[in-house]
Amino acid sequence: MSKYTIIVDPLSTGQEYPAAFKEAGQIPVAVLSGLEPPPAYTTSWHPDDFEHVHHFTGDVAALAEELRQYEPEYLIPGAESGVELADQLIEILVPGTGNVPELASARRDKWEMAEALRVAGVPRLRQIRTADPVEAERWLKENDLLGRRLVIKPPKSAAGDEVYVVFEDGDWRERFDRVLGRTNKMGLVNDAVLIQEYAEGTEYLVDSYTVDGKHSLVDVCRYTKISRGDKIGIYHRIDFLAEDDPEVQALWPYTQQVLDAVGIRTGCGHAEVMMTADGPRLIEVAARPAGGGHQMVSELATGDNHIKRTVAHRVRGEVRDGFDLVQHLRGIFVSAYRDGYFRNREVFDDAPSLKSFHWMSILHEPDAVVPETVDLFTCLAWVILIHSDPQTLDDDYRRVLEMEAAIVIDAP
16 A cells, blocks of 8 residues: 555645544645645644645646656545646546546536436436526526525635525616626635525534445534525534434435536535425535535534544545544624724633633734624634533523624724
8 A cells, every 4th residue: 555645735634634644644635726825724734734735737747747656546535625636637647537538527516416317317406507697697587596595606606605695676687797707715716606495494514434336324404594684695503413313314315416417526515405395405515525614513522523534544445334423512703893993802701601601712913903794714713512402502592692693893
């Protein structure tokens, strides 16, 4: 076996891969999909974790030749920005060890995802990708969606970046123009806009790991998200569910159809699914580990996570079917209600005294200028609660909400 593991964009959650592979006796090799990491991931890039770092400068074949010296047996993406490049390198260096190459775009572009579901006969949300507002309006009329609630977002974004809701009879063109042509937090120019029918229901995160086309669950969470103005999908709370929970049993067959439809054959799957009155509908799916600190909470709740599954499979050939919920965990994403100076960081001083308190991270120093929370990247703080008694979790959750409501942010 090769002693090297090649990680494409070991950023965001993928920054945890180097230590995990080193512990398993491997030498991690970093490949960046650009000369610098995307803006959203700058703080998670730690080049000192690697003896060898390579950069993609536009020539995939040349980069593959650089990487042949490591005699790789597999490559893995660490973050959303590295998924497409990882797919291309796999097909040159170790063909047949990754996901279905013909469906590569369906694992990154949200329009192509829905098209893959359509071809496979999997229920999906109606949507259009276009840079032409005339074409968009014609499609809305033809699908009886003009004047109805819509979602507008870039085809390639992440973590809720630039995701807007258009309310009934709202000005969809203004949001369309707001997204088109902008550079998103992945560092990509939005050369088209995705318009999607609005999905009403309960949203879930479904994490999986696949080996030779056989999918297994890693964890499942129920999401609570909030809206602020026309910004939707702002993360607020997650609750981990047990594998035998009826909600999970209703979601998992559909999610496996999604994974098959977009060609995930090996490695991590990270799906967001809305349970609507008409059944489950995909919001999006990614072929990489869940980000935003999720690996930590997944391990706390289940004793396992995407990172551990990947190392166990790739290095030791170990494959696990399903997961165990070992602790009831609730994660709370604290939001900043406006831009400005965060004046009372001490509002959270009593959080450690809560019965279910486990961990907290306030992401800004006292009196720091903080951004308004509009997506996962602009979250103000995290609080993790763990307890065997659901009522205790609920009581402590309400106390955290009271702390959040007492936050003072002065105008900059």
